[in-house]
Every structure is written in C-alpha cells, then in structure tokens.
Amino acid sequence: MTDASILRIEGLEAKVADEDLSILKGLTLDIGKGEIHAIMGPNGSGKSTLAKVLAGHPGYEATMGSVEFRGADLLDLEADERSQAGVFLAFQYPVEIPGVSIANFLRTAVQAHLPEDEELDVFDFTDILMERMEMLEMDVAFAERHVNDGFSGGEKKRNEILQMAMLKPKLAVMDETDSGLDIDALKIVASGVNKLSEEDPEMSVLLITHYQRLLDYIKPDFVHVMVDGRIVKSGGPEVALELEAGGYSEFETASAS
Amino acid sequence: MVDMVITESQATQGVTEAFNAASVELLTKGEPAWLREGREQAWSVYEQTPMPNTRLEEWRYTDLTRLLQLASLRLPEVEVGPGSASTWPDRLRETTEQNREAAGHIVLIDGHVVHADIDPVLAEQGVILDSLHDALTLHPELVKEHLGSAVSADDGKLEALNMAMWADGIFVYVPSAVRLDLPIRVTRWISQAGAAYFSRVLIVAEAQSQVSYVDEVVSDDFDTQTLKSSAVELVAGAGAVLQYVTVQRAGSGVFVHSAQRTLAERDARIDTLNVGLGGSVHRVDLNAKLLGPGANSEMLGLYFGDGNQHFDFNTSQDHTEPNTGSDLLYKGALDGASRAVFRGIIRVLPGAQRTDAYQTNRNLLLSSGARADSLPNLEIEADDVKCSHGATVGELDTEAKFYLMSRGLDKVQAERLVVLGFLGEVLSRLPLGGVIEKVTGAIEEKLSQHG
Ligand SMILES: Nc1ncnc2c1ncn2[C@@H]1O[C@H](COP(=O)(O)OP(=O)(O)O)[C@@H](O)[C@H]1O
Numbered sequence: 001m002t003d004a005s006i007l008r009i010e011g012l013e014a015k016v017a018d019e020d021l022s023i024l025k026g027l028t029l030d031i032g033k034g035e036i037h038a039i040m041g042p043n044g045s046g047k048s049t050l051a052k053v054l055a056g057h058p059g060y061e062a063t064m065g066s067v068e069f070r071g072a073d074l075l076d077l078e079a080d081e082r083s084q085a086g087v088f089l090a091f092q093y094p095v096e097i098p099g100v101s102i103a104n105f106l107r108t109a110v111q112a113h114l115p116e117d118e119e120l121d122v123f124d125f126t127d128i129l130m131e132r133m134e135m136l137e138m139d140v141a142f143a144e145r146h147v148n149d150g151f152s153g154g155e156k157k158r159n160e161i162l163q164m165a166m167l168k169p170k171l172a173v174m175d176e177t178d179s180g181l182d183i184d185a186l187k188i189v190a191s192g193v194n195k196l197s198e199e200d201p202e203m204s205v206l207l208i209t210h211y212q213r214l215l216d217y218i219k220p221d222f223v224h225v226m227v228d229g230r231i232v233k234s235g236g237p238e239v240a241l242e243l244e245a246g247g248y249s250e251f252e253t254a255s256a257s
Numbered sequence: 258m259v260d261m262v263i264t265e266s267q268a269t270q271g272v273t274e275a276f277n278a279a280s281v282e283l284l285t286k287g288e289p290a291w292l293r294e295g296r297e298q299a300w301s302v303y304e305q306t307p308m309p310n311t312r313l314e315e316w317r318y319t320d321l322t323r324l325l326q327l328a329s330l331r332l333p334e335v336e337v338g339p340g341s342a343s344t345w346p347d348r349l350r351e352t353t354e355q356n357r358e359a360a361g362h363i364v365l366i367d368g369h370v371v372h373a374d375i376d377p378v379l380a381e382q383g384v385i386l387d388s389l390h391d392a393l394t395l396h397p398e399l400v401k402e403h404l405g406s407a408v409s410a411d412d413g414k415l416e417a418l419n420m421a422m423w424a425d426g427i428f429v430y431v432p433s434a435v436r437l438d439l440p441i442r443v444t445r446w447i448s449q450a451g452a453a454y455f456s457r458v459l460i461v462a463e464a465q466s467q468v469s470y471v472d473e474v475v476s477d478d479f480d481t482q483t484l485k486s487s488a489v490e491l492v493a494g495a496g497a498v499l500q501y502v503t504v505q506r507a508g509s510g511v512f513v514h515s516a517q518r519t520l521a522e523r524d525a526r527i528d529t530l531n532v533g534l535g536g537s538v539h540r541v542d543l544n545a546k547l548l549g550p551g552a553n554s555e556m557l558g559l560y561f562g563d564g565n566q567h568f569d570f571n572t573s574q575d576h577t578e579p580n581t582g583s584d585l586l587y588k589g590a591l592d593g594a595s596r597a598v599f600r601g602i603i604r605v606l607p608g609a610q611r612t613d614a615y616q617t618n619r620n621l622l623l624s625s626g627a628r629a630d631s632l633p634n635l636e637i638e639a640d641d642v643k644c645s646h647g648a649t650v651g652e653l654d655t656e657a658k659f660y661l662m663s664r665g666l667d668k669v670q671a672e673r674l675v676v677l678g679f680l681g682e683v684l685s686r687l688p689l690g691g692v693i694e695k696v697t698g699a700i701e702e703k704l705s706q707h708g
C-alpha cells in the first residue's frame with residue numbers, strides 16, 4: 001500500500017442529465033494506489049450513479065466538485081478515454097449486445113487499449129483469453145457466445161470480471177458484483193479479483209455492495225457508508241460489521257435531519 | 258433506336274422511346290416462336306396494365322411516378338465488354354477475386370457474359386450454368402418448360418416489362434440427386450448511365466439435388482437514373498435444396514427492381530437472402546410458394562440505407578399444403594434520410610394444416626432523419642398452425658453504446674459493433690462461403706461514413 005492517491009473525489013454533485021434530479025450531493029472520497037475500498041449503502045443512495053459518473057455515462061451530469069484520476073481531470077474525458085486511462089466499471093446490470101461474440105468484443109477492446117501504432121497479436125490474445133477464462137472457471141465455448149445475450153445473472157457477473165481481467169485496469173469499480181452469485185461463483189469471482197490484485201499490487205478497487213458476504217472474500221482496507229448521495233461514515237473493515245449488525249437506520253435519520 | 262411518336266396516353270402507361278412494341282420486336286430476332294409470342298403477349302399485358310400508384314396497398318410507400326423516370330431511360334448500347342479480367346473495372350475485378358471459391362462463375366458486363374466457367378466434374382454430371390441466350394439454343398426444351406413459370410407478365414406492370422424486354426439472363430440446371438458443395442457465383446457490372454437493364458435468373462433444382470447461388474451487382478455511381486430490373490425464378494423438385502443469395506451493391510442513381518418467386522415441391526427447401534446496400538431505390542417483390550407437403554423456405558433480408566436511399570420489401574409466404582414451413586427475417590439499419598418499407602403477408606390455405614410460418618422485420622434507425630414502415634400481416638384459413646409475425650423499429654441502444662465505450666471502444670467502433678451484431682443475425686442464418694465477410698465489409702464501409 002502506498003500513500004499516492006489514484007482517485008480523488010472532492011465535493012462531487014451530480015444529477016440526471018436531462019432532468020432536475022440531483023443524486024450525488026457533495027461526495028468526497030480519496031483512494032490510494034493499491035487500496036481496496038468498499039462503499040455500502042441502502043438502495044437508492046446513489047452508489048450506481050457514482051459508479052456511472054466515474055465511468056462517464058452520458059446520462060448523468062456532474063454539476064459541482066472534481067474528480068482527479070492519476071492526476072488528470074477525469075470528468076473531462078469521454079467514457080472510452082477513461083477506460084483507456086485505466087478505469088473499469090463492472091456493471092450492476094451488464095448490457096446485452098446481441099450478435100457480438102465475447103471474443104470479438106474483447107479483441108476490439110484490448111486493441112483499443114494498445115498504443116495507436118501497436119497491432120494486437122491475435123494468437124497472444126487468444127492464449128490470454130483462454131487463460132483468463134480458465135482462472136474464472138469459464139467454459140471455452142463462452143468466448144463465442146454473444147455478449148450477455150441470454151446469460152444468467154451469474155454468467156453476466158463472471159463475464160464482467162473476465163473483461164476486467166483482460167483490460168487490467170488501474171481502478172476497478174465493482175457495482176454489486178456479488179448480487180446474483182451463489183456462494184461458489186462468489187468465491188471464484190473473488191479469487192479472480194484477488195489474483196488480479198496480486199498481479200498488479202497498484203490496482204485499486206472500489207467495491208460497491210450491500211452485504212458483508214463479499215467482504216469476507218475480498219478484504220477491504222476502508223469501508224464507507226453512503227446515504228443520500230454522500231459519504232456519511234468512513235472507517236476500517238469494522239464499519240461493515242457494524243452495519244451488518246445495526247443496518248442503515250442510524251444514518252438515514254441522521255441524513256434526513 | 259427506333260423513331261416513333263409517343264402519345265400522351267401511351268406515355269402514362271409507360272410506352273416510351275425505349276420501351277415500345279418495336280423495341281420488343283427487335284429483341285425477338287432469332288428467338289424461337291414460343292419466346293417471341295411470350296414477349297409479345299407480355300408487352301400487351303404491359304400496355305394494358307396501369308402503372309402502379311400509391312393508392313394500391315402494395316405500392317403505398319413507393320411512389321413510382323416520383324421515383325421511376327421511365328421516359329428518360331434508354332436501352333443499353335450494345336458494346337461487348339472486355340473479356341480479359343485485367344481490363345475490367347477495379348471494383349469488378351476485386352469483387353470477382355473475392356468470389357474465387359465456387360462451383361462455377363459467370364461475370365457479366367452490361368449484360369454480356371465476359372467470363373464463364375464451371376467445375377468440369379459437375380458439367381459431366383449434367384449441371385448447366387449458361388447465359389439464358391445460350392441455354393435457349395443448347396437446352397431449348399428445359400428453358401421452354403420453366404421460363405416464366407414462376408414470374409410471369411401477369412404478376413404486374415414491371416414484371417410484364419421485364420418479360421417483354423429481358424436482354425440477358427442466367428440459367429442454372431441441376432439434375433436429380435446431384436449436389437453442389439460450393440455456390441455458383443454470378444457477378445454483374447453495369448456501366449451505362451441512364452440505361453435500363455432487364456435480366457432474368459432461372460434456377461431449376463431437380464429432385465434431391467442441392468445448389469446454392471450467389472448473385473452480386475456492383476457499379477459506379479450514376480448522375481442519371483439507371484434501371485436494373487430482374488425476374489428471379491427458383492424451382493426446387495421433391496427433396497431438393499436451393500439457396501439463393503443476391504447482394505445489391507450498385508452505385509447511387511440505380512433503381513433496382515427484383516421480382517422473385519420460389520416454387521418448392523414436396524420436402525424441398527428454398528432459402529433466399531436479399532441484401533440491399535447500394536442503389537437509390539431498391540424494391541423486391543418476393544413470393545414463396547410452398548407447393549408440396551413438407552416444403553420449407555427460409556426468407557432472409559438485410560439492408561443498410563443511408564443518404565436518400567429507399568428500400569421496399571414486399572413479401573408473401575403462400576402455404577397451400579400441409580406440414581410446410583416458412584421463416585422470414587428481414588433486418589435493416591437506416592442512416593441519414595434513408596427509408597425502408599417492409600410489407601409481408603403469410604397466407605395459409607385451409608388444406609395447409611400443421612404449417613409453421615413466421616415473419617419478423619426489425620429496423621434500427623441510426624439517425625433522426627431515417628424512417629422505417631413495417632406492415633406484417635397474416636391470413637390464416639387453417640386451424641392447426643403455428644404462425645407469428647412481428648415488427649420493430651428501434652434506435653441505437655445508448656446503454657449498449659455506453660457499455661462498449663466503457664471498455665475503451667470509441668463511439669464509431671461501439672456503433673459499428675452494435676449494428677454489425679444486429680445485422681449479423683441474418684447472415685449467420687445462411688452462412689455461404691465468403692458472403693458474411695463480403696457483406697460485413699460493405700456494411701463497415703457504409704458505417705465509416707456514418708456521422
Ligand atoms: N437515469 C435516472 N433517471 C431517474 N432517476 C434516476 C436515474 N438514475 C438514478 N436515479 C435515481 O437516483 C437514485 C439513486 O439511484 P442509484 O444510483 O441507482 O442507487 P443505488 O445504486 O445506490 O441503489 C434512485 O432514487 C434512482 O431512482
């Protein structure tokens with residue numbers, strides 16, 4: 001763990017782009033290189049919105065505050081540029097892309113992450129893809145299936161981690177990756193993420209989750225509680241355990257007052 | 258050219274300086290009597306048939322009075338194109354080079370055969386691949402039996418004009434139980450602006466035989482409207498398998514009309530794929546007839562419009578016998594101010610029990626100026642059938658685009674993948690050698706111009 005910051009969010013306010021609906025209401029969060037942070041919070045508190053704002057979803061607009069990623073203004077970049085810069089979002093609800101095979105999609109994505117004058121070696125790519133699929137205990141036939149098309153909830157989540165493993169981000173935001181996974185799948189996914197952390201100790205992770213369960217397998221350094229668009233409490237792993245015992249009611253009344 | 262005076266009432270019926278009884282007469286020179294009579298009769302049907310207008314349901318969205326300038330069309334000059342491939346236009350040469358793998362080839366420039374070959378083993382087995390003119394001389398009985406049996410002058414004004422005026426054609430005949438592994442490939446180049454090209458395709462697959470056929474047209478862009486009219490007759494005997502693919506990559510200015518009918522006997526299968534990429538107007542009238550018990554037809558269509566392109570697919574699935582099946586899927590993407598019309602009907606006659614008939618049309622609008630109209634229809638007179646029809650017109654999914662961009666793909670790449678994925682479903686259902694790559698490449702070319 002180092003002190004150097006990879007992501008610095010300062011007083012971030014964001015709203016739905018074409019509506020007068022603010023969701024993030026002054027959120028501040030600092031993530032250091034190699035750190036694992038968890039954000040927990042009740043439904044509707046704005047966790048997914050934060051994730052999508054970080055990834056550059058055009059449906060949201062940052063109206064106040066700043067987001068600095070590896071020293072650059074993240075909000076200035078398009079979604080594809082953020083990905084190329086090293087931001088990865090594992091979606092809470094991965095999108096179906098009919099007719100596009102995972103292999104073809106990933107080939108294009110990996111190519112997009114290479115320097116402009118560098119051509120992807122298709123054989124190397126295939127080797128790495130196979131190896132990554134093995135790591136996540138995925139059948140090789142999976143590569144020819146169309147992206148998320150007709151996938152079960154668990155398959156979709158695993159496919160998100162496969163993409164993460166292929167793109168090797170500097171910051172992985174994982175939005176409720178644990179939901180929809182049975183305990184065996186959860187263990188596989190968690191061990192995949194842990195392996196990526198070992199491969200690149202500087203990779204930072206922001207876990208968004210409802211449940212302590214995931215945190216038993218991916219151990220966070222910091223846990224934050226998010227309510228109504230703000231971080232209302234931060235601390236170590238013990239915060240998650242307190243939440244497990246007491247729920248969010250304490251914070252919700254606090255934020256309403 | 259024959260000089261004559263065209264009266265106003267003749268003109269409204271489409272009698273023009275190029276299209277008239279005298280020009281039909283010229284074409285009959287040297288032809289057998291039955292064909293001469295066929296042309297003359299077709300001409301008289303043409304003269305007596307009013308020009309279709311938008312009051313007719315089938316022409317509601319395609320206004321011929323506005324879109325087809327019959328009076329300014331002329332017949333192509335009789336210039337025999339260069340025979341050696343090295344002197345062909347680049348685009349034609351590139352196209353034919355992609356089409357190497359085949360059971361046989363025909364290359365036509367302005368309707369003239371400039372190259373023809375067929376696998377000698379197949380020729381030995383009695384497979385015929387000829388220009389229709391040569392076939393008239395070499396196989397008169399076969400041609401006489403089938404020409405006009407599927408698409409005739411009675412099908413409509415444009416069909417009658419084609420029957421009267423056709424100047425070139427392809428004849429494919431596959432004897433019983435002969436099966437071709439590779440497709441037959443026909444490549445056409447048209448070069449004369451303002452010309453009207455009339456051609457016919459006649460494919461006869463005898464019982465238990467198998468053949469696939471890919472017909473592709475390419476041209477430069479034209480300033481003056483140029484007509485490409487074709488009549489396609491596909492006949493499959495008992496248990497035969499016939500696959501027909503047409504890829505339209507004409508330049509702008511070309512008005513394409515294709516009248517197609519499939520006649521599938523007992524247990525036969527006839528699959529069609531119409532790909533519309535080029536041209537200014539592209540109208541297809543496709544009728545599938547399931548004539549024998551167990552007959553099947555897969556009917557596929559794919560189009561990508563941009564600029565002011567206008568596509569109109571008018572299809573019908575006729576089930577007259579029991580246990581027949583047809584499955585239609587037409588998908589298109591529309592950019593710019595392009596427009597597509599799909600109008601399809603499934604007809605199941607009382608005797609056609611246990612019919613499975615499906616019809617789906619899906620459109621993807623890539624710009625706010627594009628438009629798609631979809632009119633699926635059912636006419637079911639049997640009670641034990643499985644039929645469904647559906648149509649959608651949608652826009653590019655912004656969530657899908659964001660998902661792909663969040664993986665590093667730029668906007669153009671993201672749209673390209675979504676569109677190719679959407680259209681790819683059609684191509685994957687008829688995976689003939691090289692067609693997927695060729696059509697995908699052509700779509701990518703069009704997508705790269707997408708703003
Ligand atoms: N695009 C949107 N349009 C309208 N409301 C939205 C939109 N996105 C999020 N919201 C609302 O903002 C709030 C926070 O949503 P979200 O970020 O998904 O919460 P969480 O992930 O914490 O459950 C919810 O009330 C949700 O309904």
Ligand SMILES: [Mg+2]
Pocket residue numbers: 047048049092175176
């Ligand atoms: Mg959420």
